[in-house]
Amino acid sequence: xxxxxxxxxxxxxxxxxxxxxxxxxxxxxxxxxxxxxxxxxxxxxxxxxxxxxxxxxxxxxxxxxxxxxxxxxxxxxxxxxxxxxxxxxxxxxxxxxxxxxxxxxxxxxxxxxxxxxxxxxxxxxxxxxxxxxxxxxxxxxxxxxxxxxxxxxxxxxxxxxxxxxxxxxxxxxxxxxxxxxxxxxxxxxxxxxxxxxxxxxxxxxxxxxxxxxxxxxxxxxxxxxxxxxxxxxxxxxxxxxxxxxxxxxxxxxxxxxxxxxxxxxxxxxxxxxxxxxxxxxxxxxxxxxxxxxxxxxxxxxxxxxxxxxx
Amino acid sequence: xxxxxxxxxxxxxxxxxxxxxxxxxxxxxxxxxxxxxxxxxxxxxxxxxxxxxxxxxxxxxxxxxxxxxxxxxxxxxxxxxxxxxxxxxxxxxxxxxxxxxxxxxxxxxxxxxxxxxxxxxxxxxxxxxxxxxxxxxxxxxxxxxxxxxxxxxxxxxxxxxxxxxxxxxxxxxxxxxxxxxxxxxxxxxxxxxxxxxxxxxxxxxxxxxxxxxxxxxxxxxxxxxxxxxxxxxxxxxxxxxxxxxxxxxxxxxxxxxxxxxxxxxxxxxxxxxxxxxxxxxxxxxxxxxxxxxxxxxxxxxxxxxxxxxxxxxxxxxxxxxxxxxxxxxxxxxxxxxxxxxxxxxxxxxxxxxxxxxxxxxxxxxxxxxxxxxxxxxxxxxxxxxxxxxxxxxxxxxxxxxxxxxxxxxxxxxxxxxxxxxxxxxxxxxxxxx
Numbered sequence: 001x002x003x004x005x006x007x008x009x010x011x012x013x014x015x016x017x018x019x020x021x022x023x024x025x026x027x028x029x030x031x032x033x034x035x036x037x038x039x040x041x042x043x044x045x046x047x048x049x050x051x052x053x054x055x056x057x058x059x060x061x062x063x064x065x066x067x068x069x070x071x072x073x074x075x076x077x078x079x080x081x082x083x084x085x086x087x088x089x090x091x092x093x094x095x096x097x098x099x100x101x102x103x104x105x106x107x108x109x110x111x112x113x114x115x116x117x118x119x120x121x122x123x124x125x126x127x128x129x130x131x132x133x134x135x136x137x138x139x140x141x142x143x144x145x146x147x148x149x150x151x152x153x154x155x156x157x158x159x160x161x162x163x164x165x166x167x168x169x170x171x172x173x174x175x176x177x178x179x180x181x182x183x184x185x186x187x188x189x190x191x192x193x194x195x196x197x198x199x200x201x202x203x204x205x206x207x208x209x210x211x212x213x214x215x216x217x218x219x220x221x222x223x224x225x226x227x228x229x230x231x232x233x234x235x236x237x238x239x240x241x242x243x244x245x246x247x248x249x250x251x252x253x254x255x256x257x258x259x260x261x262x263x264x265x266x267x268x269x270x271x272x273x274x275x276x277x278x279x280x281x282x283x284x285x286x287x288x289x290x291x292x293x294x295x296x297x298x299x300x301x302x303x304x305x306x307x308x309x310x
Numbered sequence: 311x312x313x314x315x316x317x318x319x320x321x322x323x324x325x326x327x328x329x330x331x332x333x334x335x336x337x338x339x340x341x342x343x344x345x346x347x348x349x350x351x352x353x354x355x356x357x358x359x360x361x362x363x364x365x366x367x368x369x370x371x372x373x374x375x376x377x378x379x380x381x382x383x384x385x386x387x388x389x390x391x392x393x394x395x396x397x398x399x400x401x402x403x404x405x406x407x408x409x410x411x412x413x414x415x416x417x418x419x420x421x422x423x424x425x426x427x428x429x430x431x432x433x434x435x436x437x438x439x440x441x442x443x444x445x446x447x448x449x450x451x452x453x454x455x456x457x458x459x460x461x462x463x464x465x466x467x468x469x470x471x472x473x474x475x476x477x478x479x480x481x482x483x484x485x486x487x488x489x490x491x492x493x494x495x496x497x498x499x500x501x502x503x504x505x506x507x508x509x510x511x512x513x514x515x516x517x518x519x520x521x522x523x524x525x526x527x528x529x530x531x532x533x534x535x536x537x538x539x540x541x542x543x544x545x546x547x548x549x550x551x552x553x554x555x556x557x558x559x560x561x562x563x564x565x566x567x568x569x570x571x572x573x574x575x576x577x578x579x580x581x582x583x584x585x586x587x588x589x590x591x592x593x594x595x596x597x598x599x600x601x602x603x604x605x606x607x608x609x610x611x612x613x614x615x616x617x618x619x620x621x622x623x624x625x626x627x628x629x630x631x632x633x634x635x636x637x638x639x640x641x642x643x644x645x646x647x648x649x650x651x652x653x654x655x656x657x658x659x660x661x662x663x664x665x666x667x668x669x670x671x672x673x674x675x676x677x678x679x680x681x682x683x684x685x686x687x688x689x690x691x692x693x694x695x696x697x698x699x700x701x702x703x704x705x706x707x708x709x710x711x712x713x714x715x716x717x718x719x720x721x722x723x724x725x726x727x728x729x730x731x732x733x734x735x736x737x738x739x740x741x742x743x
Contacts, residue, residue, distance in 0.1 A: 073596055076573040098362075162405030170407055247394065248401050251386040263390035267362050271572045271592020 068092070068278040075274050091275035095265070095283070098276060103253040104261035109287075110173060111246065111257055112239040115180045119235050123186020124228065128216050130187065131194035132202065142191070149184035153244070161248055171251040180245060186231055193227040194220060229299045233292065240288055258284045350628040351381055353636050356388035356409040358395045360465035360617060361588050361653030370648065374639045381632055392418055392617055399622075403427055408622045410633040411640075414461050415617040419453055420697045423460040424740050428620045430458035434634045444643070444659050448614055448688045452696075456741070461618035462637055463658040465649070468612050468688055469524045470681055472575060472593065473582040475600040480504040487604025491531050491555060494607060498564045501581050512559065513580040516567035517706030522695055523615060524584040525709055528552045530611035530689065536705065537694035540737070542729040544708075544722035553709075553718040560713045567713055586615065587681040590654045594677060603677040610687045616655060647671075654678070656685055694729045699736055704728060 067075055068091050069084040095101055129135075130142050160179045169175030197220060205219045221228070243259045250256035262280045266272045359367060364385070371383045389395040392415030399422070402408050414422060422428045435442060442450060442459075449463035471487040478485060481497070481504035488494035501511045515521050529535060534549030536542065543549060559565035568574060571583040576596040584606065585593070594601055606612045619640065621633045639645065643659040647668045650657045662668055663682060672679040695701045708725045712718055 073598060076577040076596060077598075078577050078579055158401055158404045161401040165402070165405040165407045247389065248398055251384075251388075253387075256387060260387070264359065264362075264364065264387065266390060267588070267592065271576070271589050271596065273592070 064278050064281055067274060068282050070275060072273055072275055091279040092283075095276040095279045099261055099264050099280075100253040101261070101280070101283075104256060104258045105283075107173075107250075107253075107255055108240060108258040108284075111176055111180075111255075112236060114173070114177045115239045115242075116232065116236045118177070118181035119183040119186055119239075120228070120232050122181065123183045123190050123231065124216075124221075126183075126187045127190030127194055128220065131191045132215070132220065133212065142187075145184045145187050148182075149188060157244065157248065160245075164249065170249060171255050172249075173255060176246050176249045176255060176257075180239070180242065183235075186235065189227065189231050190224070193224050197223055226299050229295050233295050233299075236291060237288055240284075350626060350632065353381060353383045353411060353629075353632050354386055354409040355383055355636070356386045356395060356399065356412040358389045358391055358413055359387070360392075360413070361655060363465070363649060363653050366649050366652040370640060370645050373645075374636060377639070378635065381635070383636060388413070396422075403622075403624075408625055410625065410629050411619050411621060411637060413464065413617050414620045416452060416615055416691065416696050417702060419461050419618065419620060420455065421699060422620070423453075423455050424737070427623050428460045429623045429630055430460055431462065431621065431634070432458050434621070434630055435459075438631065438634055438638070440634070440638055444661055445641075446656075446658055446660055446685060446688075448685075448690050449618075449656075449658050452614055452690050453618055453620075461620035462641055464617055464619045464641055465653065465655045466614060466616035466618075466658055467586045467588045467655050468614055468681065468684060469527065469584045469606055470587050470590070470684070471582065471604040471606050472585055472589075473602045473604065474575070474578065474580070475602045476578075477501060477505055477509075477581045478602065485602065487602075488607045490608045491528055495555075495559075498559070498562070502564060505581055509579050509581065510566045510574070511564040511581045513566045513568055513571040513574050513583050515571055515585075516569060517708070517710035518703070519569055520702065520706070521567065521709050522702050522705035523613060523691075524606075525552070525556065525705075526613040526691060526695065527584065527606045527608070527611050528556060530613075531608035536692035537729070540693055540733055542694050542726045542733075544725040544729070545719070550718055550722055553712050553722060556709065557712050557715065557718055561715070565713070567710070587656060587678075588616075588654045590677055590681065592654075601677065603680040605680065605684045605687065610689060612684055612688045613691045614688045615691075656681060694733075697737075698729055698732050700732070701729070704732075 066082070066084050069087045069089070070081065071084075071086065071088050071090070074081050074084070126145070130138060130145075164170060164175045164179060167175070169178075201219060201223075202215065205215050210219065241259055242257070246255075246257045247260045250260060253261065258280075262277065262284065265277045265280060355367075355371070357367060364387075367385055371385060374383060375381065386409065388398045388409075392413065395413050396415075396418040399409070399412050399414075414428070419428065423430075442462075445463060446466075449466050450459065452463065453459050453461040473487060475485065478501075481500040483497055483500065488497060498511055505511060514524060526536065529549055529552040532548050532552040532555065534543065534546050534552050536544065536549070556565070560567075566580075571580060572585060572589050572593060574580045575583050575585070576593050578597070578599055590603070619637050621630055621637070625633075640649075641658055643657075643662045643665060646657045646659050647662050647665055649655065650662075651668070651671050657663065657668065663672075672682065695705055698704075705725065708721045711721050
């Protein structure tokens with residue numbers, strides 16, 4: 001409660017450029033204060049609710065983790081085993097021997113970084129043009145981009161396939177990356193963020209002689225880090241988990257990504273040995289988890305940096 | 311986790327971003343003969359590696375390349391299940407770069423054949439002077455449309471009756487499966503008493519997971535059928551009788567449906583089930599009690615299942631010829647034995663059981679023997695389930711409703727009408743064309 005008060009006063013004095021954010025924070029501050037005044041019963045209920053939510057999220061993850069260390073015969077037993085006994089790492093070694101796991105990891109990392117990078121750059125640049133630069137037909141271009149957002153990819157997938165196959169790009173990195181690199185969501189999100197920036201600062205920068213690129217890098221971007229980081233995070237997670245397109249394009253482990261590769265551990269007709277599948281899931285989750293923890297810090301940093309600067 | 315945001319909305323945005331560009335491409339120029347990509351000496355084999363069979367497939371391919379110098383086989387990961395292979399094949403039909411050999415399941419082949427996207431194999435087989443009489447008849451004839459065959463059997467399975475031998479002993483029953491479903495009904499109370507209240511006598515997959523496949527056995531067992539040729543016969547009194555039997559099993563607390571009965575069965579919670587022969591290896595490995603297997607109740611009423619391999623229609627004759635050479639090799643007696651021993655599928659050749667290594671294998675695996683001995687007693691499934699678009703799902707949904715207690719006659723009557731309507735609107739005009 002005390003930190004939020006301090007932030008609140010900081011906002012009051014030093015951040016006149018973000019009225020909406022300040023108002024929101026103040027409102028949430030008030031809500032917080034009022035819940036704190038309620039009786040212990042409410043507090044207990046609040047904690048119970050939080051514990052429930054944590055359990056709902058954490059138990060399946062915990063189950064994945066312990067299953068990845070169980071022996072095959074211990075996975076389906078009643079009563080359920082809540083701790084692997086005896087614990088084994090055999091599932092992990094089976095995972096790396098039964099499928100070319102590290103090839104899939106390499107492809108996933110390459111494809112995810114390339115598509116994410118392309119999406120982020122395209123998103124920022126196009127949003128910048130559509131929000132802060134003036135040129136004829138701007139709103140029409142924006143409408144077209146938004147319209148593209150409405151077309152589900154299951155519909156475009158066949159025509160994309162035809163195009164890429166004719167280019168001879170099946171089972172290649174560029175065949176997977178380029179059709180995925182187009183971005184409408186990022187344009188939309190970043191444009192709205194840029195439009196929310198106070199016009200006075202942009203104007204002041206222009207008056208001081210900042211060119212379009214300088215304006216973007218030195219003025220607009222520093223104020224937009226939190227949104228950009230959130231956008232980057234969503235993009236990376238989605239690219240990492242992307243299934244349909246890489247599955248259609250990839251023929252073997254030379255280009256297939258992790259989500260595609262892991263399915264080959266499952267048995268389509270018969271009994272799947274879930275140990276290696278869970279081990280693969282754990283390993284596929286780790287990079288994203290690390291990235292998330294790292295970016296989350298940046299996100300908060302960006303948030304406070306924006307509040308005290310200017 | 312991977313399942314979760316696979317089709318996340320950013321993905322939509324991504325593909326949509328190039329939608330304008332792709333729209334110009336349309337669905338591409340129709341692939342003219344031979345331009346389906348690929349060279350005529352490399353055979354592209356699109357497979358989902360049924361039953362985790364990738365290493366075996368590679369082994370067979372190696373042997374094939376050694377025996378046929380000049381021909382190469384490229385094994386392509388075409389999906390995790392038959393539906394995904396069909397999806398990928400569909401995309402390639404629109405966009406070119408067709409495979410040479412593709413895995414098609416009992417449910418997916420027909421639509422491709424009907425739309426002339428698979429080659430009829432009979433002429434190719436005749437030109438290559440290949441004899442098909444060694445294929446198990448019921449399996450070979452599963453791919454028959456207008457007296458032409460559109461695929462050859464590859465990874466074929468049948469359901470089996472699995473039972474927990476410990477429970478059977480506790481209930482004082484003979485160590486065998488029931489002769490027919492009426493006999494099972496006399497056993498059920500004993501099994502229930504022996505099992506205790508927290509266990510289930512019988513668990514079957516639910517309607518979204520092939521209940522309609524194993525229920526085919528009950529229907530036939532009572533003299534009914536889903537259809538006679540193309541005429542749906544759900545309202546036939548015998549079919550209704552089977553439906554009522556299923557409903558009563560559930561009503562009396564003997565039957566439960568689940569997404570996958572195998573885990574419950576291997577955990578020892580369930581007394582018996584009807585599951586694919588493909589589950590045999592896994593169940594035997596996981597279960598901590600002796601597993602018994604038996605023929606499905608009533609003789610000669612076991613449906614077939616699984617997948618075959620076909621050849622796309624729009625590829626050059628040279629490629630077709632090579633593809634057929636490969637298919638023949640893939641499914642010959644020797645290789646069908648290699649393949650099935652590694653996976654739990656059925657050998658698709660009659661002569662396979664005569665091979666010494668198969669004899670030795672069956673000696674050691676009595677449960678696999680049950681499955682193979684049942685093979686001559688199998689019967690091709692009713693058209694309405696496997697050949698009508700969405701047939702399996704439609705029947706499965708109806709069966710779910712029955713198990714939940716809806717009126718059997720009414721549900722089956724609706725199924726009759728729906729199936730007839732789908733046939734009239736989607737199949738009838740294309741038949742014999």
